[in-house]
Amino acid sequence: MKWVRWWHVALLLCILVAFLSPLASSSPDGLEKVAEDKGFIEKAKDSPYEIIADYVFPGVHNESVATILAGLVGTVGIFALVYGGARVLRAFRREGA
Amino acid sequence: MHIPDGFLNGATIGVTYAVSAGGVAFATRAAGKKLGEKHVPLMGIMAAFIFAAQMLNFPIAGGTSGHLLGAALAAILLGPWGGLLVMACVLLVQSLIFQDGGLLALGANVLNMGVAGCWIGFGVYTLTTKVIGVDRRGTLIGGFAAGWASVFIASVLCSFELAGSDASPLGVALPAMAGVHALIGLVEGLITAVVLGFVWATRSDLLQIEKV
Numbered sequence: 001m002k003w004v005r006w007w008h009v010a011l012l013l014c015i016l017v018a019f020l021s022p023l024a025s026s027s028p029d030g031l032e033k034v035a036e037d038k039g040f041i042e043k044a045k046d047s048p049y050e051i052i053a054d055y056v057f058p059g060v061h062n063e064s065v066a067t068i069l070a071g072l073v074g075t076v077g078i079f080a081l082v083y084g085g086a087r088v089l090r091a092f093r094r095e096g097a
Numbered sequence: 098m099h100i101p102d103g104f105l106n107g108a109t110i111g112v113t114y115a116v117s118a119g120g121v122a123f124a125t126r127a128a129g130k131k132l133g134e135k136h137v138p139l140m141g142i143m144a145a146f147i148f149a150a151q152m153l154n155f156p157i158a159g160g161t162s163g164h165l166l167g168a169a170l171a172a173i174l175l176g177p178w179g180g181l182l183v184m185a186c187v188l189l190v191q192s193l194i195f196q197d198g199g200l201l202a203l204g205a206n207v208l209n210m211g212v213a214g215c216w217i218g219f220g221v222y223t224l225t226t227k228v229i230g231v232d233r234r235g236t237l238i239g240g241f242a243a244g245w246a247s248v249f250i251a252s253v254l255c256s257f258e259l260a261g262s263d264a265s266p267l268g269v270a271l272p273a274m275a276g277v278h279a280l281i282g283l284v285e286g287l288i289t290a291v292v293l294g295f296v297w298a299t300r301s302d303l304l305q306i307e308k309v
Contacts, residue, residue, distance in 0.1 A: 006138075006300055006303075007139070007141070007142050011142060011145060014142065015149070017146065021149070021152040023153070024153045024162075024164075025154040025162040026154070026162075027156055027160050027162040028162065029161070029164065030157075030162075030274065030277040031274070033160070038265050038273060043104055044102070044103045044104065045101065052195050054195070054196065054197070055152055055195055074195065075148055075149045076145070077190070078144045078145055080141075082144035082183060082186050083137060085140075086128070086140045089128050090134075093130060093131075
């Protein structure tokens with residue numbers, strides 16, 4: 001089991017958190033609620049395009065499944081992005097040193 | 098606390114983008130100089146955790162919900178510049194792919210939840226552990242205080258941006274934003290302390306890595 005590193009386990013825990021996403025409260029968040037109460041929510045403009053808008057994966061009928069899929073894509077995708085980016089930064093550092 | 102497009106005016110968008118871009122550029126330089134072997138997976142894990150945890154809105158009083166920011170947690174583990182890079186990446190992906198937080202408001206969102214969240218969180222944590230000690234107790238109390246302060250200050254900044262954009266006068270926005278986020282901050286503090294306690298118990302060496 002030497003090839004299992006701490007961050008493999010940590011990433012698995014993050015993925016488990018993503019599976020909990022359908023349990024999230026659907027109430028407006030702090031800023032949205034203030035904007036509703038104080039009457040400036042209608043100023044909000046929709047994005048000119050939608051990819052995985054509101055954390056619902058498009059084309060999936062079951063809402064919980066669509067939310068979990070969005071969470072998985074985001075969690076794994078952002079791990080790959082930041083892990084890769086940090087490796088590139090570190091490679092530059094080695095070259096510069 | 099992701100600001101959508103439409104709330105902010107051109108001047109606010111320009112100023113917040115400039116400050117955030119400067120912060121991210123500086124953070125990239127700092128990270129390029131200091132990143133070690135352990136930082137690389139830790140940055141990826143922090144980003145993945147913050148993204149997943151931000152989806153989990155928890156109910157707070159009066160039909161309102163809140164979610165983790167994670168800026169204090171990232172800054173405590175990675176240092177303020179490393180934390181800012183993680184927050185900026187999460188906010189960028191949320192805005193571009195998930196339509197959470199406006200594209201024009203991204204500068205303000207990075208400023209509130211990234212630059213301010215990380216630096217306030219890191220500052221409060223450093224100060225608290227200096228007073229109480231860097232033992233387990235100091236780490237948990239410092240984490241709680243840092244989490245609370247990061248959310249509170251981010252919400253204060255947000256209300257100044259709303260007021261500066263004539264979306265809502267400061268006398269209205271500030272008490273409303275600060276009030277609800279003083280509550281949300283308690284949960285932020287609690288989650289920050291719990292995660293730090295978990296890291297302390299399982300991989301306490303990660304708390305010792307050089308801060309970027």
